[in-house]
Each structure stands twice: as structure tokens, then as C-alpha cells.
Amino acid sequence: MQKFLINQVSRLPETTLDLSWVYGYRGKDCRNNIFLLPKSNEDSDELIYFTAAVAVILSPTKQYQRHYLEHTDDIKCLALHPDASRCLVATGQCAGNGNGVTRPPHVRLWNYNTLETFHVINAAFDKQVVALAFSRADLGAHLFATDDSSDHVLRVWSISENETSPPEKIQEAKMTKDQVLGITPHPGKSKRLVLYGRNHVIFVSFEKDKIAKKSGVFGNVEKPKFVTTAVYTPSGDLLTGDSNGSIVGWNGNQTNFCISNVHQGGIFSIQIDPEGDIITGGGKDGRIVATSPEGEVLDETSLPDYVGGCRCVVLGRNGTIYVGTTKNAIMKMNFEEEYSTIMQGHFDSLWGLATSKTKKSQFLTACFDGRIVLWDLDYHKPVWTKVYNLSFRCAGIHPSENIAAVGTSKGEWLIIELENGEILHRGADGKKEAISVASFSPDGSFLALGSHDNNVYLYHVPGFRRAGRLHGHSSFISHLDWSDDSKHICSNSGDYEQLIWTAETCKQITQPSTMKHTPWATSNCTIGVNNIGIWPEGADGTDINSTSRSNNGNVLAAADDFGHVRVFEYPARQAQAPSREYREGGHSSHVTAVEFTADDKHLLSTGGMDASILQWTVVPK
Numbered sequence: 001m002q003k004f005l006i007n008q009v010s011r012l013p014e015t016t017l018d019l020s021w022v023y024g025y026r027g028k029d030c031r032n033n034i035f036l037l038p039k040s041n042e043d044s045d046e047l048i049y050f051t052a053a054v055a056v057i058l059s060p061t062k063q064y065q066r067h068y069l070e071h072t073d074d075i076k077c078l079a080l081h082p083d084a085s086r087c088l089v090a091t092g093q094c095a096g097n098g099n100g101v102t103r104p105p106h107v108r109l110w111n112y113n114t115l116e117t118f119h120v121i122n123a124a125f126d127k128q129v130v131a132l133a134f135s136r137a138d139l140g141a142h143l144f145a146t147d148d149s150s151d152h153v154l155r156v157w158s159i160s161e162n163e164t165s166p167p168e169k170i171q172e173a174k175m176t177k178d179q180v181l182g183i184t185p186h187p188g189k190s191k192r193l194v195l196y197g198r199n200h201v202i203f204v205s206f207e208k209d210k211i212a213k214k215s216g217v218f219g220n221v222e223k224p225k226f227v228t229t230a231v232y233t234p235s236g237d238l239l240t241g242d243s244n245g246s247i248v249g250w251n252g253n254q255t256n257f258c259i260s261n262v263h264q265g266g267i268f269s270i271q272i273d274p275e276g277d278i279i280t281g282g283g284k285d286g287r288i289v290a291t292s293p294e295g296e297v298l299d300e301t302s303l304p305d306y307v308g309g310c311r312c313v314v315l316g317r318n319g320t321i322y323v324g325t326t327k328n329a330i331m332k333m334n335f336e337e338e339y340s341t342i343m344q345g346h347f348d349s350l351w352g353l354a355t356s357k358t359k360k361s362q363f364l365t366a367c368f369d370g371r372i373v374l375w376d377l378d379y380h381k382p383v384w385t386k387v388y389n390l391s392f393r394c395a396g397i398h399p400s401e402n403i404a405a406v407g408t409s410k411g412e413w414l415i416i417e418l419e420n421g422e423i424l425h426r427g428a429d430g431k432k433e434a435i436s437v438a439s440f441s442p443d444g445s446f447l448a449l450g451s452h453d454n455n456v457y458l459y460h461v462p463g464f465r466r467a468g469r470l471h472g473h474s475s476f477i478s479h480l481d482w483s484d485d486s487k488h489i490c491s492n493s494g495d496y497e498q499l500i501w502t503a504e505t506c507k508q509i510t511q512p513s514t515m516k517h518t519p520w521a522t523s524n525c526t527i528g529v530n531n532i533g534i535w536p537e538g539a540d541g542t543d544i545n546s547t548s549r550s551n552n553g554n555v556l557a558a559a560d561d562f563g564h565v566r567v568f569e570y571p572a573r574q575a576q577a578p579s580r581e582y583r584e585g586g587h588s589s590h591v592t593a594v595e596f597t598a599d600d601k602h603l604l605s606t607g608g609m610d611a612s613i614l615q616w617t618v619v620p621k
Contacts, residue, residue: 010577013569014621024051024345024612027311027324038084050075052610053588060342069585072103079132081140087113092129118163133183138190152180173211184230196227214253221255241267259295269313281310299335346611352395353593360598366392366406386421396438407435429457441486442521450477468506479525492525496541523549533577534558546593559591
């Protein structure tokens with residue numbers, strides 16, 4: 001056994017991380033955020049979109065990703081420059097504050113080929129940048145942005161053809177007290193655009209010295225609660241989709257016609273295909289509908305139920321349609337009812353993560369969205385997905401790789417078959433309190449379940465007959481570790497306490513000093529002598545959510561409430577040990593879990609509210 005000295009000085013780890021794949025897409029609460037890059041060809045489409053603080057460029061056919069990693073918090077909107085030769089994109093983010101660092105909302109202009117940042121626009125945005133658009137008639141000479149202030153201020157910048165010249169703000173004005181959902185520029189008039197959202201369509205024109213606006217008048221058309229999307233036809237006629245499921249045509253700021261009941265519920269996206277037909281996506285009914293300008297339904301197809309409704313429609317080539325969904329998936333479809341999932345993500349708070357210890361290419365996630373997913377990290381796709389009417393909080397894989405345990409937020413736990421996700425056993429503990437940890441012993445003979453009722457419940461495997469209850473903590477159980485010989489359990493609780501137990505008797509070891517030479521199979525407990533150095537100055541006991549020791553025992557990864565993934569030399573016994581930190585362009589929320597893969601070639605991390613999974617390549621030096 002390797003000996004560690006308490007006075008050993010921690011060094012910066014030689015290991016580094018490279019972000020290699022991002023699982024997820026932000027469709028739950030964002031829109032108009034997938035674009036087909038113009039440089040793409042029929043053999044290799046490239047899509048650009050975002051999730052968490054990462055802008056992702058994905059080739060669905062060639063299965064590669066590139067990542068823009070300069071944002072510091074959630075990206076909320078994206079705009080693609082109409083001049084393909086410039087390869088220019090704008091992304092806007094929300095404000096953030098954590099670990100004493102303020103991250104203001106701003107817009108970044110960057111090149112999607114080189115991933116080089118040209119300019120950062122800080123313009124006293126309030127809360128978040130909610131909508132972006134480049135002008136179209138003048139080939140992107142202007143950039144428009146709206147924030148989430150109480151007056152939803154519209155700002156206009158002049159964009160130089162020379163990337164080295166910074167954008168010049170030429171105008172700004174208050175727009176509306178109501179929520180703004182998007183901006184659509186006029187295709188033929190460079191200084192015209194519309195804003196749309198709750199209770200409004202606003203027609204805007206601007207000059208150097210002023211911005212003028214007119215509210216849309218619905219006249220005989222039933223005014224919707226929300227105007228949810230807007231597009232100009234090639235001839236310059238405006239079409240809007242709304243929460244009534246209607247397509248509305250406009251003449252100036254007056255309604256001209258209405259095609260009612262195209263969808264059951266709101267129309268979240270609307271596009272015009274090369275033949276002039278109107279392609280719409282329904283957020284509630286999940287249908288993609290082709291409608292003639294005269295209102296005749298020409299064709300339709302539907303999304304599978306498990307991906308939710310339509311959030312964003314992108315017209316590809318040869319009849320291909322890319323659809324971003326309300327449950328954070330991206331689909332490739334056509335009207336022949338052929339579809340495939342090219343990106344799947346979770347869409348609620350994600351805490352459950354477990355890696356296989358022998359099947360190097362698989363890992364398991366369990367989420368508050370009711371989904372359990374077994375992933376293949378080589379092909380970056382689910383092996384299977386199961387959806388239950390439960391909120392999952394944790395996951396653990398048995399050493400045999402045949403079964404896994406998942407715990408819920410209401411005290412229920414499931415044993416599932418790892419091959420197909422089928423339920424083999426159900427149990428419940430903890431007076432409907434959350435099961436926050438599920439951990440099998442290294443020899444596979446026990447399952448330990450840490451509960452928010454302050455207890456650890458121990459079960460025999462197989463059969464899942466209760467072996468006992470570990471009672472002694474005065475706060476919820478946060479983390480568990482097993483000794484190498486499966487005889488002892490180390491537990492952490494929410495009041496920063498560490499206790500050690502004998503598994504056979506379920507009794508606490510009252511003199512933990514007798515265990516100081518015990519080798520532990522994992523280092524998941526965030527509070528312990530080998531993890532002292534992971535805690536930043538001023539942190540409380542809840543700021544570190546997860547730790548994982550590499551299987552070779554050299555590196556410790558830690559995930560915290562501030563969006564950081566950090567790697568340390570193991571053991572990290574020196575206070576505030578040096579680490580390599582990965583924050584910008586990664587998770588935008590608290591990072592809930594980290595796990596090394598069996599071969600230590602990858603580290604996986606999960607975001608809480610950003611619901612994303614990041615796959616890092618571990619690069620030894």
C-alpha cells in the first residue's frame with residue numbers, strides 16, 4: 001500500500017483535460033438556436049447550437065464536434081451572419097455570480113471556423129441577452145440585441161467589414177414591458193425589423209438619431225397571448241406563428257390573413273422552404289407541418305413522444321429537416337416519417353452518474369426528468385433510454401456490470417438490468433426522503449443507499465434483503481466510500497461529518513484512527529484527510545458536490561457549485577492544493593458529479609440545471 005505523509009506538499013497535477021464531447025442541447029427554454037452552417041455540403045452538414053456555456057459545432061454525418069469555450073455562463077441566444085464568407089457568429093449569455101466572481105451578460109462575436117473571438121460587447125445588459133439577429137438586406141452590417149430588463153431595451157450596432165474594428169453602437173431604445181422572444185430583420189430593408197413575444201409584435205425602424213416603433217394591430221384576428229415566432233418570406237411579407245396555433249400574415253403593421261388551427265397549441269418555429277411553402281413546428285402537438293401560402297396542409301410528420309415538442313426547425317438539404325425539441329434533443333427528419341436522434345440530452349436537474357468499471361465505453365445517467373440512460377461514449381449515443389414517472393437522484397453500477405441501482409427524490413430505489421434498463425426490483429427507504437447515494441461494495445455482496453433521512457441502508461446482493469441501517473449522522477447522507485475488502489463504509493453528511501462503519505455489524509467505528517491505514521476502493525467522500533486540499537478558501541461543506549479518484553490512484557477530480565471541474569494530484573492533503581481548473585465554456589450551473597472511466601482515458605461531468613454531460617479526454621504529460 002502506498003504511504004502518504006501529512007506534511008507532503010501537493011503539486012500541480014501533470015494530467016490535463018480536453019473537452020472532447022458535449023451531450024445536450026438547450027431547447028427547453030430557448031428558441032431559434034440551431035443553424036446549418038453555410039460552408040456545409042451534402043456529405044457533411046455542420047450544425048451550430050449551444051448548451052450550458054458551450055457553443056457546439058456538430059457534424060451529424062461524420063460524428064465530430066468542435067467547441068467554442070469562451071463564455072462564462074449560460075448561452076441564451078445565437079445569430080449567424082448572413083455573409084457566408086465571414087464565418088461570423090454572435091452568441092449572448094446571461095449574468096452569473098458565484099465564488100465571489102461576477103459574470104456580466106454580454107455578446108461575443110467569433111469565427112466558427114477558427115473559433116477565434118473578434119469582439120466582446122459589454123453594453124450594460126440586464127440579466128441576460130435574450131435575442132440576437134444580424135440584419136439581412138445589407139448583408140449583416142448591423143447587429144440587433146435585446147436584454148431581459150423591465151423595458152427590454154433594443155440595441156443596434158454597426159458591424160464593420162474589417163473584423164479588427166469593434167462594433168459601434170448607433171442606437172438603443174426601450175421596447176416593451178412584456179417578455180420578448182425574438183428578433184426578425186427585414187430581408188429587403190436594412191433598417192427594419194420586428195420584435196415579438198408576449199402580447200406583441202413590434203415593427204421597428206431606426207436611423208442614426210432615433211428608433212421608431214409601431215405595435216402590430218391584430219384587427220379581426222384573435223390576438224394571441226404569445227407571438228412565438230416570425231419569419232419574412234422572400235418577397236418581404238411577414239408571417240408570425242402564435243400560441244393559438246395560427247399562422248398570421250401581415251401588411252405593414254396590420255394583419256392581412258390568418259390560417260387557424262395549424263397546430264394544437266403554439267407554433268414554436270416557422271420557416272419558408274425553397275418552393276414557398278410554410279414549414280411549422282408545434283411545441284405541444286410535436287407535429288411538423290407543411291402548409292401552402294393559401295392555407296392547404298400539404299404534408300406533415302410527428303416527433304416521437306420521448307423528445308417532446310418542436311422548439312426550432314432548420315431546413316436542410318434534399319428534404320432533410322433538423323428539429324430542436326423542448327426536451328433538449330436534436331432530430332433529423334423528413335416528411336416520409338423517417339427520423340433519427342442526432343443529439344439527446346436530459347432536460348432537468350442531473351445528479352445521477354455512474355461509470356462502468358470493465359466496459360470502458362459505457363456510463364449511466366439518472367435524472368430528475370425521469371430518464372435513465374445508458375450511454376456509449378465512443379459513439380456518443382444512448383445504448384438505451386428508459387422513461388419513468390420518477391425523479392432520479394443517483395446511480396451506481398454493480399461490479400458484475402449486470403445490474404445497476406438508481407435512487408429517487410422520494411425515497412424509492414430501483415434495481416435495473418444494465419443490458420436493457422428493465423426493472424428487476426423496487427424498494428423504498430427513508431420516509432420518502434431522497435436517496436442521494438447508491439453504492440455497491442467492491443465484491444458486489446452489498447448495496448449501500450444514502451438517504452436524506454440521515455441514514456445509510458445496507459442490503460445483501462443478490463436478493464436485496466436488508467442487512468441493516470447505519471444510524472448516527474445528524475444530517476443527510478451526501479457521499480459514500482467502500483474499503484477495498486468490502487468490510488467498511490465511510491460516509492459523509494450534510495453537516496460536514498465523516499463516520500466509518502463496519503458493514504457486517506452495521507456499527508460505527510468510534511475510533512476512526514484505527515482505520516488510517518485502510519485502503520479505500522474509491523475517494524468519493526468530499527470530506528476526508530486525502531481531500532483536504534480540494535476546498536477553496538471560504539468554502540462551506542456543501543460547495544464541493546462530487547469527487548472521483550482515477551483508477552490508477554494518481555489524480556483526484558472535483559466538481560463544485562461554481563461550475564468548476566478541477567483536477568488535483570492525489571492525495572490532496574495540503575490546504576488549498578494547486579489544481580487545474582476548467583470553468584469557462586463548460587458547465588454553467590453547479591457541477592453535480594464527476595467520474596473517471598475504467599481506463600482513466602476520460603472524465604465525465606454532469607451539470608445540475610444546465611442538464612448537460614461533458615466528456616473530457618484525460619491527457620497525461
